[in-house]
Amino acid sequence: MRTKDEEKERLILESALSIIAKTGLAGLRMSDLAKEAKLATGTVYIYFKDKDQLVRKLYLYLMRTTTSDLSSGIQPDDSIKSKIKKISHNYLLDSILKPQKSIFFEQYFRSPFFHETESVLNEEDQILQPIYQLVLEGQRQDIIKKVNPDLIVTIVCGMLESVAKTAVYTDKIVSDSEWELIFGIVWDAIKS
Amino acid sequence: MRTKDEEKERLILESALSIIAKTGLAGLRMSDLAKEAKLATGTVYIYFKDKDQLVRKLYLYLMRTTTSDLSSGIQPDDSIKSKIKKISHNYLLDSILKPQKSIFFEQYFRSPFFHETESVLNEEDQILQPIYQLVLEGQRQDIIKKVNPDLIVTIVCGMLESVAKTAVYTDKIVSDSEWELIFGIVWDAIKS
Amino acid sequence: MRTKDEEKERLILESALSIIAKTGLAGLRMSDLAKEAKLATGTVYIYFKDKDQLVRKLYLYLMRTTTSDLSSGIQPDDSIKSKIKKISHNYLLDSILKPQKSIFFEQYFRSPFFHETESVLNEEDQILQPIYQLVLEGQRQDIIKKVNPDLIVTIVCGMLESVAKTAVYTDKIVSDSEWELIFGIVWDAIKS
Amino acid sequence: MRTKDEEKERLILESALSIIAKTGLAGLRMSDLAKEAKLATGTVYIYFKDKDQLVRKLYLYLMRTTTSDLSSGIQPDDSIKSKIKKISHNYLLDSILKPQKSIFFEQYFRSPFFHETESVLNEEDQILQPIYQLVLEGQRQDIIKKVNPDLIVTIVCGMLESVAKTAVYTDKIVSDSEWELIFGIVWDAIKS
DNA sequence: AATGAATGAGTCTTCATTCAT
DNA sequence: AATGAATGAAGACTCATTCAT
Secondary structure, three states, rough: OOOHHHHHHHHHHHHHHHHHHHHHHHHHHHHHHHHOOOOOOHHHHHHHOOHHHHHHHHHHHHHHHHHHHHOOOOOOOOHHHHHHHHHHHHHHHHHHHHHHHHHHHHHHHOHHHHHOOOOHHHHHHHHHHHHHHHHHHHHHHOOOOOOOOHHHHHHHHHHHHHHHHHHHHHHOOOHHHHHHHHHHHHHHEEEE | OOHHHHHHHHHHHHHHHHHHHHOOOHHHHHHHHHHHHHOHHHHHHHHHHHHHHHHHHHHHHHHHHHHHHHOOOOOOOOHHHHHHHHHHHHHHHHHOOOHHHHHHHHHHHHHHHHHHHHOHHHHHHHHHHHHHHHHHHHOOOOOOOOHHHHHHHHHHHHHHHHHHHHHHHHHHEEEEEEHHHHHHHHHHHEEE | OOOOOOOHHHHHHHHHHHHHHOHHHHOOOHHHHHHHHOHHHHHHHOOOOOOOHHHHHEEEEHHHHHHHHHHHOOOOOOOHHHHHHHHHHHHHHHHHHHHHHHHHHHHHHHOHHHHHHHOHHHHHHHHHHHHHHHHHHHEEEOOOOOHHHHHHHHHHHHHHHHHOOOHHHHOOOOOOOHHHHHHHHHHHHHHH | HHHHHHHHHHHHOOOOOOOHHHOOOHHHHHHHHHHHHOOOOHHHHOOOOOOOHHHHHHHHHHHHHHHHOOOOOOOOOOHHHHHHHHHHHHHHHHHHHHHHHHHHHHHHHHHHHHHHOOHHHHHHHHHHHHHHHHHHHHHOOEEEEHHHHHHHHHHHHHHHHHHHHHHHHHHOOHHHHHHHHHHHHHHHHHOO
16 A cells, blocks of 8 residues: 655645646646646545645645744844844745745635635734734834834835745846845835 | 727626636636626627637736826926825825726736737836836936836835735725825835 | 527436436436437536436426326226226336336435435325325225225335336237236235 | 455445445445445455446345245145245345345346346346246146236236335334235235 | 527546555 | 555536527
8 A cells, every 4th residue: 555645735735836826726727737746637636625625725835834934033132123124034035935825825815716715814914923013013112113013014015025026027036235225125114 | 880899898898807806817707707797698709709819908908098097197397206106196096996907917917818928028017117217217316216226116016006905905095194104105215 | 599498408307317217327427418318518507507406307307297197087987996997007008108217216216316315205105196095085985905005005006017117128018908907916906 | 265255255245235225326436335344445356356247246146145035934735825925925025124135136227237248137037936936836726817927926026026115115014914914915916 | 799508628526446565 | 465545537517619599
């Protein structure tokens, strides 16, 4: 008997992500997915009940990985600005390295797959929690503009997403000096 | 009758847009589209050769309307900052009033429909031309950070898109005072 | 526009019946069914949601036709024996002319299609109501054995079904004289 | 080890029978069968080449057990009536105790499995041979109606099958007195 | 031009059968 | 011999497109 490989679920999800990033959710075919993962079509159905469940599990899978990545490298005694810089950098790198992830999220929220389930929006909020907390702390210390913190988070993420999108499109790496430049802009935008 | 036809073509395109905004391109069915437009399925095929052409025409249709809107209300002798403020406001309003448009573009660029055509990226660039020119002028006058102007445009649009997305999601109107706040952030970000 | 033919539903049901009688429910393929009815596969799905619904509607359709046929030719002032003879004859003829019907019922009650729905057994009982009422009347008049009337009905139907099955198998017609013989046996079995 | 193997073969056949009785041949899945028998799917294929062979072997297996049961308890010097009564009782009990058997036969003869083999109808006839012989003898002794003996056998079996079916459906036991009643009806039907 | 029923190619999904362990 | 994960052919079902009215 071949052992039911735990890795195979990941393999299938990553293959799906890769295809969706290229063709959009509209272009995901189960047969292509199987080919990409070098499996038989039927095998996919051992690990996922149907296409619907597969897509929804992919969403949760990406949610989970994002959350864990975002706070890495941050020291408790870093300054607020330094923490925000690091977390922004992580966010940017994550968006650049896994542009597929951003693409998937965009697609997912405007799809029949998302609409069929009850809202799972709360989970998305949780990803941004670390950033949100930092903004609150910054406002308390009078370092950050005393504006609705949601707006701050939204705007920062929007800027970073845009930069990431451009970087990926043009296939360029964001150099250290460029990052300094970008964060300068970000910081100017939100500092009080 | 010419008018009648063009009216119906618009009707179909707007119906398509409305469905795509709700369900994504993956969820666009020709029969649903016909129902939304209160037409028979066959009628759609009188105005569009096939689904492919319909989607591509929708893209061009949205392109056209965006470009015309963006520069409205700008006076030649406004200051650079004032011009950028107005154009940004137009961009934001456009994104809020026609959130479907942004959604469509996101979906379109990651879909088999887009991949089948030769790149139309240039067209997108043209929409942003008015903003781009203003940034260049601002840099010449030493008002705006002397950074790659593409980056400036990208970042500003990213911020505004994010705000628009949030506004639409939460179904809130951006008040005048909020707009002052937001543009304050934008301006801080890019001013030299 | 082609008009949605009311007859087409019947056509599909009869085609399904014909196939099921030959191959059993296990052998019913939607593509074969479409071929038998000289339609495209998709057309079947215009009239029936899925295979499941098709089979269940076939059951109800056959139920309905059986009930209406059974009492034909019976006069109110016939004697009980004469009424039972006529109704038995109708039952036998029905079973012989539409052997597919009996086959379908046998198959249906032992199939996933039947098991998935709540019992519709009552409907079957209703078919036999006319016979049942006659038996009761006969018992009241002391013409028929005073035994549980269900048993009488069961046994009579069993006999007739067996005869029908044999007649169909051997492809023979039940002649008038044979019918006299058979009903003689039936009557001997139940008369008091 | 020989015994062990034959034991497992029986186990598989009985499991198949049990499932078929519940869901019909249309509902028999090899994986379900394996589960019912508490074996792995692959194991079934060690004992049976494929599903086809399995079903056909089940047919032969059931054939064999029926024939042996039918004449038990009959003494050479019993009267014809007494012999027919005993054999009818055996037939009824067999039908009631193993209702699955009747169901299987019904299903089998209308299935792709049966159609693929050459006719095995003769085998079925052989089961009924003991009854057939008794009828002939009874006719010779002028005790039974001088009618086509096939008709007599058909009718008797039909009556008994119907009674058995009802008994199983309503989950009731046929008491001794009920049996006297039923055989009374049977005998009235065929006696000359 | 308009309609929507009909079509059938293209997908999704199941399940008999194989095969690595 | 036993296992159950993997396979992929076969069958169910969808939906873009056509066509009779």
